[in-house]
Amino acid sequence: MNxxxxxxxxxxxxxxWAIAQNPxxxxxxxxxxxxxxxxxxxxxxxxxxDGDAVVEFCDAESIGFVVIGPEAPLAAxxxxxxxxAGILTFGPSQAAAQLEASKAFTKEICDACSAPTAGYAxxxxxxxxxxxxxxxxxPIVIKxxxxxxGKGVTVAxxxxxxxxxxxxxxxxxxxxxxxxxxxxEFMEGEEASFFILSDGKNILPIGTAQDHKRAFDGDEGPNTxxxxxxxxxxxxDRSVTQKALDExxxxxxxxxxxxxxxxQGVLYAxxxxxxxxxxxxxxxxxxxDPECQVLMLRLGAQALDTLLACAEERLADxxxxxxxxxxxxxxxxxxxxxxxxxxxxxxxxxxxxxGNPMVQIFHAGTKSDNGQVVSNGGRVLNITARGSNLxxxxxxxxxxxxxxxxxxxFYRKDIGWRAL
Numbered sequence: 126m127n128x129x130x131x132x133x134x135x136x137x138x139x140x141x142w143a144i145a146q147n148p149x150x151x152x153x154x155x156x157x158x159x160x161x162x163x164x165x166x167x168x169x170x171x172x173x174x175d176g177d178a179v180v181e182f183c184d185a186e187s188i189g190f191v192v193i194g195p196e197a198p199l200a201a202x203x204x205x206x207x208x209x210a211g212i213l214t215f216g217p218s219q220a221a222a223q224l225e226a227s228k229a230f231t232k233e234i235c236d237a238c239s240a241p242t243a244g245y246a247x248x249x250x251x252x253x254x255x256x257x258x259x260x261x262x263x264p265i266v267i268k269x270x271x272x273x274x275g276k277g278v279t280v281a282x283x284x285x286x287x288x289x290x291x292x293x294x295x296x297x298x299x300x301x302x303x304x305x306x307x308x309x310e311f312m313e314g315e316e317a318s319f320f321i322l323s324d325g326k327n328i329l330p331i332g333t334a335q336d337h338k339r340a341f342d343g344d345e346g347p348n349t350x351x352x353x354x355x356x357x358x359x360x361x362d363r364s365v366t367q368k369a370l371d372e373x374x375x376x377x378x379x380x381x382x383x384x385x386x387x388x389q390g391v392l393y394a395x396x397x398x399x400x401x402x403x404x405x406x407x408x409x410x411x412x413x414d415p416e417c418q419v420l421m422l423r424l425g426a427q428a429l430d431t432l433l434a435c436a437e438e439r440l441a442d443x444x445x446x447x448x449x450x451x452x453x454x455x456x457x458x459x460x461x462x463x464x465x466x467x468x469x470x471x472x473x474x475x476x477x478x479x480g481n482p483m484v485q486i487f488h489a490g491t492k493s494d495n496g497q498v499v500s501n502g503g504r505v506l507n508i509t510a511r512g513s514n515l516x517x518x519x520x521x522x523x524x525x526x527x528x529x530x531x532x533x534x535f536y537r538k539d540i541g542w543r544a545l
Contacts (some may be wrong), residue, residue, distance in 0.1 A: 127187050128429075130155045130166065131173035131203070132194030135456075135489035135507040136414035139421035140192060141166045142485060146426035149433070154186065160498045161488025173198045176206030183212050191215065192432060193390075196272055196411050200226040204390075215436045217410050220386040224377075224408040228268045228307040231408050238376035242405040243309040243397075251295040254306055258287045264311035269294050271302030276463065278348065280311070314399030315543065316406065317358040318416050319369055321394065322431060323378050325387030327440040330370070331431060332423065332447075333361040334416040335543060340463060342539045349463045350504055353540030355453040355515055356419040360398050369396060369403045377408070389435065418487050418507045419452035453518040453541055454487070454509040455526060457534040462503035470500045470533040477528025484510045484525045505534060515544050 128150050130137050138161045145153050145165045156179070158168030171178050174197050183191065191207050193199055193216035202219035216222075223230040235242045243266070248254035258265060267290040269277030277299045281287035294303030318336060322329040334356040340346035361369075374394060381388045393409040393416070412420070421428055427446065434443040459466035472491070475498055478484040487509055490502015508525050512518030519541050526536065 126150065126189030127152045128154070128190045128192065129179075129183060129186075129188045130192045130194060131179065131198050133157050133159050133162070134195065134414055135487045135504065136412050136417040137194040138162045138487040138489070139418040139507070139509075140194060140412070140428070142487065143421040143425055143428040144192070147429040149429055152186075154188070156182070159488045159501070160491040160493045161486070163493065174201045174203060176201065176203045179203060180206060180210045180212065183207070183210070189213060190433065190436065194411060196222070196225050196409065199410055200272055213436050215390060215432045217388055217390040218386060221381060221388045221390075222410045224381075224388070224392070225410040226272055228270045228407070229305060232307065234377055234380055235405060238380040240373040240376055240405055241402070243312050245307050245309045247305060247307055249305045251291060254291050254295075254308060255288055257308060258291065259284065261308070263287055266309040266311055267291060267294065268307045268309065269299040269303040270305040270307055271299070273299040273302040276348065276350070277302055280348070312397040312399075312404055312406070314397040315360050317361050317396055317398060318413055319361060319366070319374070319394045319396060320412065320416070320420060321374055321392045322435045322440060323388045323390065323392055324435050324438040324440045325382060325389045326438070328370075328374065328378060329431065329435070329440045329443055329445070330366070331391070331445055332356055332420045333358040333366070334413065334419055335360075336413065336416055337537060337540055340458075342537050347463055349458070351413070351415045351456065352458065352537045353453070353455045354413070354416045354419050355451065355518070355541050355544065356416070356423060357451065359544050365398055365401055365403055368401075369394065373403065373405050389438075391435075414489070415454045415456055415507050418454040418509045422452045422485060422509050422511055423448065423450060450511050450513060451515040451518045452509065452511045453515065453522050454507045455522050455536050455540050456489075456504050457506040457508065457526070457529065457531065457536045458504045459490070459500055459502070460533050460535055466503055467533060468499070468501050469494070470531065472498050472500060472505070472534075473530035474528045478508075478525045481525075483512065484508070484521055486525065500531070500533065515541055519545065
């Protein structure tokens, strides 16, 4: 079948790399893609949030399956538009995508199904929000309610930081996403990510991972979209995983179905775990980035089979064959990220890992310019490696990093420190 992936980041490159290996894939397209994706798929200049344009392209190219990568097209209802046109689609409906598009909606779902999560309050008025923060004290968590490209959350360890975060939200730093804020209790513990496929009724756990949100070594610096990840997550042992499924994930899926908005796609659950008890931090309605990179490297070609089973509501008869392996990805970002940074810098050495089946370099913010690969975003490359254990995967990833020539980039040198 002909397959279209929507998106342009490292997540979509990892999806394309895995899907292209499966013999069920005849021709692979990506809209809009990037310089790395162009090596395994035909990139097309279509806005992935433009449902009409996506459907028109699918009709013209006889697309049999669409995989939606980022959250913006899901929140815009592109999955609904595609399904309405009779096109098999992986990704939740616009109504179900509220689990990521609105922090307040997720809290309502948690309340309705008694899923353990942080205590919270919602505000649309700055003065009332500040009064609440001053009453509660710090540490405290400030979240813009809507989609803010991974940058709308502030973990404030003191009151001035919390109050400044509220000013940012209500002053429009995150656009409409900050018109309402959710203020949460600060949860202590270790954070981990859990990825589950749901076809609306059945679920299939497909892996765990841990991310590194802070920009610099030692978990210092500002929050980012993620500077590296590894899989599996040691803290998600059998007991914690079962509690997460029984107390949080399954009740959420059941509540969404009860409301008439069944969830179909990948559900990315972020947990805070303390004393063996998981509590929900947030839901995302797509694969994490960079967590997707480590999952796809471990899954390989069978990723397409599981995505199809999810879209065709066949998860009850589907299983994953996991290798006893580990994977790690290290993000190379442009100097200045997550603040201001320069684009258009030439990147060399990207072929340094060619021929090594245990290492893949996934492109995030890149483009081709006169035959050269240049930087085109904040997070630019994901150097990803597998190993029989996490240390081996780490050694391979950092060895591959040494071969890349990009003076304008930086990366954390301590990815995986929690486990190692």
